[in-house]
Amino acid sequence: MAALDATQPAQVDTTKNSNVSTEGYDRKCIFCKIVNKEMETELLHCDEEMSCFKDIRPGAPHHYLVVPTKHVGNCKSLSKEHVPLVQRMVELGKEILQKNNVTDLSDVRFGFHWPPFCSVTHLHLHILAPASQMGFMSRLVYRLNSYWFITADQLIELLTSKEETNISPSISTSPCFLTLRRILNAQKTVEMIVDFRKVTAPLPPLALMDSPITIADSFRFLGTTITRDLKWEPTISSLIKKAQQRMFFLWQLRKLKLPPRMLAQFYTAIIESILTSSITVWYAGATVRDRLRLQRVVRAAEKVIGCRLPSIQDLYISRTRRRAGRRLRSIRTKTSRYMNSFFPSAIRLLNTK
Ligand SMILES: [Zn+2]
Ligand SMILES: [Zn+2]
Numbered sequence: 001m002a003a004l005d006a007t008q009p010a011q012v013d014t015t016k017n018s019n020v021s022t023e024g025y026d027r028k029c030i031f032c033k034i035v036n037k038e039m040e041t042e043l044l045h046c047d048e049e050m051s052c053f054k055d056i057r058p059g060a061p062h063h064y065l066v067v068p069t070k071h072v073g074n075c076k077s078l079s080k081e082h083v084p085l086v087q088r089m090v091e092l093g094k095e096i097l098q099k100n101n102v103t104d105l106s107d108v109r110f111g112f113h114w115p116p117f118c119s120v121t122h123l124h125l126h127i128l129a130p131a132s133q134m135g136f137m138s139r140l141v142y143r144l145n146s147y148w149f150i151t152a153d154q155l156i157e158l159l160t161s162k163e164e165t166n167i168s169p170s171i172s173t174s175p176c177f178l179t180l181r182r183i184l185n186a187q188k189t190v191e192m193i194v195d196f197r198k199v200t201a202p203l204p205p206l207a208l209m210d211s212p213i214t215i216a217d218s219f220r221f222l223g224t225t226i227t228r229d230l231k232w233e234p235t236i237s238s239l240i241k242k243a244q245q246r247m248f249f250l251w252q253l254r255k256l257k258l259p260p261r262m263l264a265q266f267y268t269a270i271i272e273s274i275l276t277s278s279i280t281v282w283y284a285g286a287t288v289r290d291r292l293r294l295q296r297v298v299r300a301a302e303k304v305i306g307c308r309l310p311s312i313q314d315l316y317i318s319r320t321r322r323r324a325g326r327r328l329r330s331i332r333t334k335t336s337r338y339m340n341s342f343f344p345s346a347i348r349l350l351n352t353k
Pocket of ligand 1: 026029030031032033070071072122
């Protein structure tokens with residue numbers, strides 16, 4: 001991608017604009033040279049603010065570059081004040097297209113390469129038309145929703161949101177954040193609202209690249225179902241169901257007359273491990289009914305094997321205490337939901353050792 005923009009091999013701007021004079025001229029910048037007519041490149045437009053010329057390696061029948069006449073860094077360095085500049089760059093691009101008899105402006109790609117994928121640091125807008133006639137390589141190089149190319153509309157949206165959302169510019173413009181925005185495909189993303197305010201005003205809908213995001217009541221995380229009301233019935237129900245399915249094998253093994261010691265081993269490895277998965281997270285918040293349901297599975301296994309098995313409550317206590325060696329400061333809680341959540345309940349348990 002390096003040589004795509006420039007007439008010469010890409011230059012790496014290691015000097016961080018130290019070459020830029022007060023007149024906005026960077027003597028190491030190829031685009032500064034072009035707009036100052038030091039190169040042989042033909043300028044299709046040139047005024048104090050903006051210049052336009054053809055891309056040396058066209059990616060479509062029409063491929064123009066619009067650049068500010070004075071050196072402006074790449075799109076990562078822009079802020080909200082640059083929105084009008086970007087908008088005027090797009091306007092000039094449209095004028096140039098019309099002068100060159102491109103009438104279908106819906107089939108045009110306007111956009112910027114995202115650092116570090118721009119070979120020239122001088123801000124430049126790529127205009128490709130007709131977008132439908134771009135070849136395989138150009139489709140890749142100027143690919144929509146990639147982490148190396150951002151459309152003019154997306155850049156304007158990003159710059160506009162910079163101040164409003166108050167995300168620090170380094171985060172909101174980092175390639176990571178942009179990649180995240182793109183990985184977070186609106187069709188595949190759901191939102192779960194956990195809201196325990198007394199008066200709940202509906203929140204404005206969340207949108208990702210203009211597509212609204214569906215609101216979900218629960219999601220699964222590492223085998224645990226987290227619901228919007230932070231209750232654990234769904235998790236416990238699914239664990240019990242799985243454990244009961246595996247009880248069938250315990251029955252089969254007893255029919256084969258395995259000694260109780262081996263049956264107990266099978267139970268610990270195959271059934272108990274299911275009943276206690278992520279137990280430290282949910283047990284303290286489980287309802288009495290759910291605790292009884294769990295214990296019923298243990299009791300059923302005890303009957304099959306014919307010996308006592310550790311209760312779920314004991315397992316919870318021993319697992320939570322396992323790594324603790326000292327008293328911890330209790331967390332103040334106002335609601336029982338919070339009191340029964342992982343950290344406060346674990347701390348209480350550790351302190352009562
Ligand atoms: Zn420049
Ligand atoms: Zn470029």
